[in-house]
Amino acid sequence: MDDHRERVHEFETTLGYAFEHIELLYQALTHRSYLNENPDPEKEDNERLEFLGDAVLDLCISDILMRNFPDYSEGHLSKMRAAIVNEQHLAEVARHARIGEFIMLGRGEEMSGGRAKNSILSNSLEAVVGAIYMDRGFDPALDYIRRTFEPFMDRWVRHPVYKDYKTYLQEFSQNRYKTMPKYTLVHEHGPDHEKIFHIRLTISDVLTAIGVGKSKKEAEQRAAKMAFEELRESGLIPEKAESREPEGQ
Secondary structure (H helix, E strand, O other): OHHHHHHHHHHHHHHOOOOOOOHHHHHHOEOHHHHHHOOOOOOOOOHHHHHHHHHHHHHHHHHHHHHHOOOOOHHHHHHHHHHHOOHHHHHHHHHHOOHHHOOEOOHHHHHOOHHHOHHHHHHHHHHHHHHHHHHHOHHHHHHHHHHHHHHHHHHHHHOOOOOOHHHHHHHHHHHHHOOOOEEEEEEEEOOHHHOEEEEEEEEOOOEEEEEEEOOHHHHHHHHHHHHHHHHHHOOOOOOOOOOOOOOOO
16 A cells, blocks of 8 residues: 555656645545455545546536637537547547556456556546546646647547547537437446446437447447437438447447
């Protein structure tokens, strides 16, 4: 444990951010699998911080895009944000920040290569963002995200790696139904290092689809793919429309 404390402080230096409440960084780097194998009622895994960080990240990226592209429409800004904030790109940032080296994982997750999984890396990055926000508020979180993301953003926006089903469906739903798709976790099962998630996708009262995956984001993509294919079969999405699942999940 003493060795991990030293590693956490090493990661703090790598972040370029000094925590006032270092326990938030410990929490951000604690995966659920670790506490499942090493129960401690005084410690909490990073899932709540991940939830917060996801929202903070969306807001901060929106802020950056609004300032950098003052003449762009809401629709264009939404597409740019979607091209930036996806699991593959978050995992790329996390690898650059070396987050995988510092996460506390359970033995099963460690043995299954958890430190290299896009889902764990992207979730941990969101948790770190949430921890910074909880520690000192919006401005430090925005500063960290700007420093960390801007070196990648030009490439991602101008040369997106893929247009995934979630992004396509979000654009379609906003344009046609004036609403966002809603993703709800309905079931999860299996050991921590082989967890399976079932996600329900709904678009208003028009469409429902279920996706299954090894991460919540993968399950969401699978649900979006099913909805995409159903809409294309019904003729609401043209046959020529193409999208695909992101790699590396």
